[in-house]
Amino acid sequence: MTADDSYGRLDDDDYPAYTMGRAAEMLGTTQGFLRAIGEARLITPLRSEGGHRRYSRYQLRIAARARELVDQGTPIEAACRIIILEDQLEEAQRINAEYRRATKTAHPPAVA
Secondary structure (H helix, E strand, O other): OOHHHHHHHOOOOOOOOEEHHHHHHHHOOOHHHHHHHHHOOOOOOEEOOOOOEEEOHHHHHHHHHHHHHHHOOOOHHHHHHHHHHHHHHHHHHHHHHHHHHHHHHHOOOOOO
16 A cells, blocks of 8 residues: 555545554543443454554544443443444434335325
8 A cells, every 4th residue: 555545545434543542542531441342342443463453533433422421420331332222223214214215216106
C-alpha cells in the first residue's frame, strides 16, 4: 500500500487508524475500558502485525456510546447489550422502510 492509499483510507470509517492508547485518550477513558467492551464483544479491534489493537472511527463511536451509558451508572455488560439491541432495532427499521418502499413501487395505489 502506498502513502497515497493510506491517506485515502483515513476517510474510511472502518479503517483501523487508532492505537489503543490514542483511542482511550480520545474517548477520555482507560485502556481497560476498551479491553472490557472488547471482551463483551461489543467491538472487535483489528490487530497490527505486532498484535496491538487498532480501532476505527466507527468503533470509537460505539465505544463512546458505551462510555456514556456506563457514566450514567449502567453496568458495562448491560451497556454493551443495550447498544447491540439499539443497533439491531435500527437495522430492522431500515429493512422495514426498504420493504415499504418496494411494496409501494410494486403495488401502486389504484386511482379512482
